[in-house]
Amino acid sequence: xxQHFPCPPQAPAVNTYYAANLSSxxxxxxxxxxxxxxxxxxxxxxAAMLLTKPQLSSSLLASTPLFNPTSNPNHAxxxxxxxxxxxxxxxxxxxxxxxxGATALSRVDVLSEALPxxxxxxxxxxxxxxxxxxxxxPELQSxxxxxxxxxxxxxxxxxxxHGGGPEINSWLLRVGVEPQFRNGLRVTDALxxxxxxxxxxxxxxxxxxxxxxxxxxxxxxxxxxxxxxITARPSPNAAALGFVGEVARVDATVLHPIIAxxxxxxxxxxxxxxxxxxxxxxxxxxxxxxxxxxxxxxxLLLTDVSGILADRNDPGSLxxxxxxxxxxxxxxxxQVAGGMIPKVECCVRALAQGVHTASIIDGRxxxxxLLEILTDExxxxxxxx
Amino acid sequence: xxGVACLVGECGxxxxxxxxxxxxxxxxxxNSSTEILQGLLEMGIRGVTVSDVxxxxxxxxxxxxxxxxxxxxDTFIAKVKMEIVVCKEQVEPVIDKIIEKARTGEIGDGKIxxxxxxxxxxxxxxxxxxxxxRMIGGLSDKLPPVITIS
Numbered sequence: 001x002x003q004h005f006p007c008p009p010q011a012p013a014v015n016t017y018y019a020a021n022l023s024s025x026x027x028x029x030x031x032x033x034x035x036x037x038x039x040x041x042x043x044x045x046x047a048a049m050l051l052t053k054p055q056l057s058s059s060l061l062a063s064t065p066l067f068n069p070t071s072n073p074n075h076a077x078x079x080x081x082x083x084x085x086x087x088x089x090x091x092x093x094x095x096x097x098x099x100x101g102a103t104a105l106s107r108v109d110v111l112s113e114a115l116p117x118x119x120x121x122x123x124x125x126x127x128x129x130x131x132x133x134x135x136x137x138p139e140l141q142s143x144x145x146x147x148x149x150x151x152x153x154x155x156x157x158x159x160x161x162h163g164g165g166p167e168i169n170s171w172l173l174r175v176g177v178e179p180q181f182r183n184g185l186r187v188t189d190a191l192x193x194x195x196x197x198x199x200x201x202x203x204x205x206x207x208x209x210x211x212x213x214x215x216x217x218x219x220x221x222x223x224x225x226x227x228x229x230i231t232a233r234p235s236p237n238a239a240a241l242g243f244v245g246e247v248a249r250v251d252a253t254v255l256h257p258i259i260a261x262x263x264x265x266x267x268x269x270x271x272x273x274x275x276x277x278x279x280x281x282x283x284x285x286x287x288x289x290x291x292x293x294x295x296x297x298x299x300l301l302l303t304d305v306s307g308i309l310a311d312r313n314d315p316g317s318l319x320x321x322x323x324x325x326x327x328x329x330x331x332x333x334x335q336v337a338g339g340m341i342p343k344v345e346c347c348v349r350a351l352a353q354g355v356h357t358a359s360i361i362d363g364r365x366x367x368x369x370l371l372e373i374l375t376d377e378x379x380x381x382x383x384x385x
Numbered sequence: 386x387x388g389v390a391c392l393v394g395e396c397g398x399x400x401x402x403x404x405x406x407x408x409x410x411x412x413x414x415x416n417s418s419t420e421i422l423q424g425l426l427e428m429g430i431r432g433v434t435v436s437d438v439x440x441x442x443x444x445x446x447x448x449x450x451x452x453x454x455x456x457x458x459d460t461f462i463a464k465v466k467m468e469i470v471v472c473k474e475q476v477e478p479v480i481d482k483i484i485e486k487a488r489t490g491e492i493g494d495g496k497i498x499x500x501x502x503x504x505x506x507x508x509x510x511x512x513x514x515x516x517x518x519r520m521i522g523g524l525s526d527k528l529p530p531v532i533t534i535s
Contacts, residue, residue: 250453293453324489352408352489353450385420385489 117374122155124297125259126373127355129287130208131163132304134363141211144302147369148264149217156373157259160212160219160266161290163283164204171199188242188280196280197223197270205268218263224271225278227254230286232271232279245271245279247286250293259294288346292353299350300372301343302363307380308336308344321382324348344383351385358383399515400502401476403469405483406440407495408451408462418465421486425469428482429524434468442496449493464495470502472515475524 128148134140148158165186169179172195180187188196205221212219224230229252232245258265269286272278284301291299308330310317322330327344330336336344340360347358361368361380371379407418422433439461441449448455451462471479480497488494507517519525 247453248455252453289450289453291453292450295452328490348489349450349491352491352493353452 114374118154118156121297121373123157125157125159125291125294126151126298126300127159127161127287127291127294127296128369129161129163129283129299129301130363131165131283132302132363134302134368135162135164136166140363140366142215143366144363144369145208145211145215147367149212149215150370151373152217152262152264158264159255159259159290159294159296160208160264161269161283161287162200162204162208162266163269164200167204168196168199171195171203182240185237185241185244186280187240188244190243193243193278193280197278200268200270200280205266208266212264212266219266220258220263221266221268222254223268224281224286227251229254229267230269230271230281230289232273232281234273234279243277243279245273245281247271247281247289248273250289252290252293255290255294282342284343284346288350288355288358291350291355291358295354296350297356298373299347299355299358300369301347301358301360302368303343303360303380304362304364305340305360306362306365307360308340310335312337319381320378321384323384324351327383347383351383356385399473400470400505400518401473402500402502403467403471403476403479403483404498404500405467405469405487405495406438406498407465407467407487408449408493418467421467421483424482424486425479428478429522429527430469430471430475430479430482431520431523432469436466436468438464438466440464447492450491451493462493470505470518472518472525478524 128144130144134144148160151158168186172179172192175191175195177191177195179192186192201221201223205223209219209221222229224232229250230247231249231251233248235241235244235246238244255265267286267290269281269283270278271281271286287301288299290296306315306318308319308322308327309315310319310330312335319330327336327348331341331344343360347360350358359372359378359380359382361372361378365371365379368379371377372382405421407421418435422435425433441456441459441461448457449462450456456462467483469479476499483497504513505515505517506513510517
């Protein structure tokens with residue numbers, strides 16, 4: 001099936017296409033298990049396109065990246081790109097046509113417009129925390145994996161940190177243990193900790209590694225224990241919650257050769273303390289500290305909400321960009337509450353330690369990673385230092 | 386000579402060094418110190434001395450996070466020290482600007498020390514005192530002139 005997204009000219013919509021090889025009909029609609037045999041070629045194809053059509057500057061891209069995920073999930077994965085470094089809306093000059101000639105042109109246009117972003121972030125490290133709905137739905141999962149591989153191909157250095165709550169619950173039930181939560185945090189006794197470690201490090205982690213490999217990248221699966229990447233200490237409420245840990249120390253030495261050689265580290269946030277006792281660490285927190293330790297340019301947290309909303313009841317009140325002082329004000333003013341507070345705090349901690357931007361993005365939107373990194377508008381809330 | 390003696394006496398009251406010791410964020414891209422320097426430049430402060438130092442400071446038992454790891458009382462962490470000599474009137478705006486740019490709310494934001502300066506000498510011309518401290522096009526040119534009653 002031809003992958004086209006219908007674009008009514010009056011409504012701004014996001015319509016772009018990957019480099020020719022990636023968006024070819026055969027690969028796009030299949031589940032991630034099918035290897036993309038053309039994956040080594042896109043970089044040279046993209047480079048060739050960029051070199052041969054340097055004058056393409058007409059923006060045919062729409063202003064808003066809002067994409068309706070419920071309308072036909074089998075369709076193409078749109079990304080929007082615009083070259084201007086400031087966050088302002090851009091009006092689409094041309095609508096995307098269905099004819100093949102226009103398709104090729106629009107694809108090349110889009111790629112050309114992504115160039116400034118690629119240049120800005122080339123060689124920079126990006127830490128992505130992966131969880132929530134993006135992890136549960138196969139289509140969203142495949143879109144995140146392909147995005148990671150694409151970013152790795154164009155020169156960014158992604159690091160994937162993941163959680164895995166639902167899988168843990170289902171395996172606990174299989175073992176005959178009832179999952180317990182207190183105030184939204186999992187109660188982790190010794191048996192639960194064993195199951196958590198096995199599921200996170202053994203199943204979820206290796207599954208993601210395999211998916212990245214199939215998509216054409218090369219992944220290395222690690223947990224906090226490997227090379228003492230993360231050293232844990234019991235969190236203050238460990239008495240009530242069991243083996244829930246905080247990050248005491250991060251030693252990112254092992255990550256440098258991995259990302260330097262073009263591999264993608266996939267990190268499960270199970271770590272040991274000084275005595276070797278395993279702890280489960282919240283993936284958001286661990287992602288923030290890992291980002292600080294490697295000197296990442298960006299931290300991206302994939303969530304199940306569209307970002308920080310100025311008014312909780314108004315989905316249109318998305319805060320696109322905010323600084324540390326502003327976000328602290330929102331927390332103290334009660335506009336940021338509940339599960340968003342730990343995410344915001346982990347972003348602030350990462351920013352205080354030198355990460356340039358921390359974003360909370362909507363994982364339910366396909367290609368949210370590309371939207372956030374390669375476009376002006378982004379797809380969530382970006383917090384700057 | 387009486388004039389010079391007066392000038393030296395005035396300097397002690399008029400010139401202050403604002404010495405800020407701040408957490409040094411990651412490696413080459415110490416983005417927060419660049420932002421602070423940008424901010425100072427925008428407001429007209431055109432002379433700063435920046436040094437890379439190490440330091441620690443106990444915060445009542447809480448730990449400071451640097452590059453993902455927690456550091457407690459007696460382990461050195463890399464810091465950035467900025468020294469700015471200004472006239473007394475400019476001290477508060479400079480402090481406000483540094484805090485505005487550098488504050489994150491996390492432990493490790495740093496401290497500012499105000500140190501009186503006895504005298505300033507410009508090596509090239511031999512000028513001393515307030516004239517030596519003043520830079521053309523800087524903040525003192527932007528602020529309304531201060532009339533001292535002597």
